[in-house]
Amino acid sequence: MLATAALPRWMQVSERLIRxxxxxxxVDGARLPPERDMASDLGIAVGTLxxxxxxxxxKGLLERRQGSGNYIRHRTGVxxxxxxxxxxxxxxxxLPTAELIALERRAKPSDALAFGPSPEGHRIRRLRRLDGIPVALEEIWLDAALxxxxxxxxxxxxxxxxxxDLFGLQIARVExxxxxxxxxxxALGAFAPAAGTRVGHIERVAALPDGTGAEYSRTWFDPDRARYVSRMTREPA
Structure with a gap:
């Protein structure tokens, strides 16, 4: 495995709670434990929490009441x-984390969905975990022209x-x-399904605000451990 930078600890905690x-x-209205107890349970400093x-x-997901505590406020589109x-x-x-397996620049695969102007891309292979549990393999292609x-x-x-942060590329839309x-x-041994096993699969094209396809990815996920979840809301007519 190749080393990659973890998110700051406070951001990991925030992202975990958001998810x-x-x-x-x-649930909406739930009161979180006292901050010192919560920090101790998470193994972090109170200041980090x-x-x-x-x-x-x-982000509008927490109401902090002086002398009473911290209360969850549910909202969508955060x-x-x-x-x-x-x-x-x-x-x-x-909480998602990732381990980098390999990174190299190569010609784009012939069976990839169309994305970006270059015939080459940076191929990134990773093992994805949720709360430390291996749930997915990722093969991600970032267009080399970008x-x-x-x-x-x-x-x-x-x-x-x-x-x-590196290239000023803001992913605005995915399909x-x-x-x-x-x-x-x-596939690595840490990923439970063996090579050749049929599993859940996601193909994605991620685009910039101007519609340029910046990234193509394919993800194989273990359906015994993870689910693909998309939550949608609809405004009243």
């Missing part, structure tokens, strides 16, 4: 680091953050195609 709220595991809670409050990451544990939620060079040490666990496929032969 727990979205999955309904933290308070930074995460301040982020939730700024922007977050993993707002476009659709896999959750079967029981809901789960990112002339890419090094493993420059990547964080959130590639969309890396694209923004996912869901189906089934066979686990590839480069």
């Amino acid at each position: 727990e709220i979205g999955a309904g595991r933290l 308070r930074k995460a809670l301040a982020d939730l409050a700024a 922007a977050s680091v993993y707002s476009l990451f659709r896999l959750e544990l079967v029981e809901g939620g789960g 990112a002339p060079s890419l090094r493993a040490e420059d990547l964080s666990e959130s590639l969309y953050l890396s694209y923004r 996912d195609r869901i189906g089934v496929a066979l686990v590839p032969d480069w």
Whole structure:
């Protein structure tokens, strides 16, 4: 495995709570434990927890009542680091982390959905975990014309953050195609389904605000451990 940068600890806590709220595991109006107890349970400093809670409050997901505590406020359409990451544990939620398997520049695969102007791309292969549980394999292609060079040490666990910080690329829209496929032969032993096993499969094209396809990816996920979840709301007519 190649090393990639983890998200700051406060951001990990914030993202975990956002996903727990979205999955309904933290319901609207629920009171969080006292901050010192919560920080102890998470193994972090109280100051780190308070930074995460301040982020939730700024996003409208937390009401902080002086002398009473912190209360969950459910709302949809919240922007977050993993707002476009659709896999959750079967029981809901789960903090995404990633381990880089390989990174190299290659000709784009002939069977990929169309994306970007270059015939080449940076191929990123990763193992995805949710709350430490291996749930998916990812093969991600970033168009080489949009990112002339890419090094493993420059990547964080959130590639969309890396694209923004390294190249000024803001992913604004994604299109996912869901189906089934066979686990590839480069699968790691940590991923429970063996190579050749039929599992859940996601093909995605991620586009910039002007519509340019910046990234193509395919994800093989273990249906015994994870689900693809898309939550939608509709305004009254």
